[in-house]
Amino acid sequence: MSADVIVIGGGIVGCALAAFLAEGGAEVVLYEREAIAAGASGRNSGVVQDTLDPELDALYEESLEHYRTLGHGFELPTEPAGLLLVSDQPPEPVAGATYLEGPALREAEPSLADGLFAYRLETGRPVPPAAAAHAFAARAREAGARIEIGAAQLRDGSVIVDGEPRPAGAVAIAAGPWSAELLPVPVSALWGVVVEFELPEAPRHVLEEAGIKALTGAGGIPDVLFSAVTARGISSIGSTFVAERPDPDALAPRIVANATRFLPALADATPRGLRACARPISADGRPYLGLVTENVAVATGHGPWGITLGPASARLVADQLLGRPAEIPPALNVTRLS
Numbered sequence: 141m142s143a144d145v146i147v148i149g150g151g152i153v154g155c156a157l158a159a160f161l162a163e164g165g166a167e168v169v170l171y172e173r174e175a176i177a178a179g180a181s182g183r184n185s186g187v188v189q190d191t192l193d194p195e196l197d198a199l200y201e202e203s204l205e206h207y208r209t210l211g212h213g214f215e216l217p218t219e220p221a222g223l224l225l226v227s228d229q230p231p232e233p234v235a236g237a238t239y240l241e242g243p244a245l246r247e248a249e250p251s252l253a254d255g256l257f258a259y260r261l262e263t264g265r266p267v268p269p270a271a272a273a274h275a276f277a278a279r280a281r282e283a284g285a286r287i288e289i290g291a292a293q294l295r296d297g298s299v300i301v302d303g304e305p306r307p308a309g310a311v312a313i314a315a316g317p318w319s320a321e322l323l324p325v326p327v328s329a330l331w332g333v334v335v336e337f338e339l340p341e342a343p344r345h346v347l348e349e350a351g352i353k354a355l356t357g358a359g360g361i362p363d364v365l366f367s368a369v370t371a372r373g374i375s376s377i378g379s380t381f382v383a384e385r386p387d388p389d390a391l392a393p394r395i396v397a398n399a400t401r402f403l404p405a406l407a408d409a410t411p412r413g414l415r416a417c418a419r420p421i422s423a424d425g426r427p428y429l430g431l432v433t434e435n436v437a438v439a440t441g442h443g444p445w446g447i448t449l450g451p452a453s454a455r456l457v458a459d460q461l462l463g464r465p466a467e468i469p470p471a472l473n474v475t476r477l478s
């Protein structure tokens with residue numbers, strides 16, 4: 141059977157694409173080579189938050205709206221937990237943020253070590269890491285999309301799975317960092333390891349080591365930075381930023397040692413889980429969205445923010461494929477590569 145659209149990749153972006161396309165009336169088949177949310181979409185830190193990049197504001201705001209009405213087992217916290225950018229040095233000012241130190245910081249976030257400095261932003265909604273991708277997959281199935289397990293290749297614009305051509309009117313590539321194996325887009329993997337704890341007094345806030353913005357900046361990428369996101373009592377402590385697929389067991393002690401500077405309770409805590417996954421990093425820190433040829437579209441390159449931005453990106457690309465007016469901003473449009 142010929143599909144109107146084949147989606148390649150069953151992460152947050154591919155599942156949301158399949159849902160929007162099927163709800164828009166298209167016959168959709170999604171191919172995922174392993175399992176839904178097998179990549180970063182199932183193993184991330186689990187926070188939906190302001191990326192602090194004005195070019196991404198509209199995607200963030202629209203994605204919040206999608207999450208508010210997603211259902212299918214997904215619950216977006218009504219209020220943000222608050223994001224604390226923490227540092228052991230007096231930090232650079234952060235626009236729109238409240239500065240905290242000493243007793244004020246201790247009162248706001250008792251889990252933190254003494255002697256730290258922080259800027260607080262009213263953002264950060266923790267969600268279980270795989271919840272968004274699974275909810276969009278359920279919504280896609282409900283709208284009639286077929287989700288199949290199989291590794292897809294693209295040859296001359298046609299999809300091949302298990303050596304067999306799979307005819308389709310159009311193809312949407314949402315294969316995360318592996319999109320570069322299917323199309324000539326400059327997206328690469330930046331691997332992160334996350335260690336899970338169930339702490340007796342878990343952080344109330346989303347915590348990030350000040351400097352995490354370096355991820356999308358020009359100054360290069362440090363290989364370990366502290367972050368902590370607590371969803372439903374489980375704290376995901378991160379993370380690493382390395383180009384090669386890491387051995388999580390080898391990196392976990394460094395992650396925990398770095399994090400213990402901020403969260404002293406970790407010194408006596410036993411990890412309950414460990415996971416690694418790859419951020420799809422674009423050349424300029426922003427996603428690549430839209431048609432690459434007449435019938436092949438891409439949606440990848442969301443870097444550290446795919447859960448936060450994926451739904452709105454998928455909606456834009458789905459609209460373009462459905463022939464609806466779709467205003468993909470120039471800073472996010474894949475045409476900026478040409």
Ligand SMILES: Cc1cc2nc3c(=O)[nH]c(=O)nc-3n(C[C@H](O)[C@H](O)[C@H](O)COP(=O)(O)OP(=O)(O)OC[C@H]3O[C@@H](n4cnc5c(N)ncnc54)[C@H](O)[C@@H]3O)c2cc1C
Nearest residue numbers: 149151153173179181184185186187292316332446447448
């Ligand atoms: C440690 C870590 C923490 C993170 N924390 C957050 C966070 O708190 N908030 C946030 O917003 N973002 C976070 N991110 C980023 C976010 O997880 C990613 O940007 C997002 O999951 C990418 O989604 P995706 O759908 O583009 O790709 P993926 O989730 O990688 O999905 C791509 C899928 O395509 C499949 N695939 C690949 N090639 C093929 C093929 N040839 N055929 C069929 N299937 C194929 C893969 O198996 C995979 O399932 C984090 C990332 C990491 C690494």
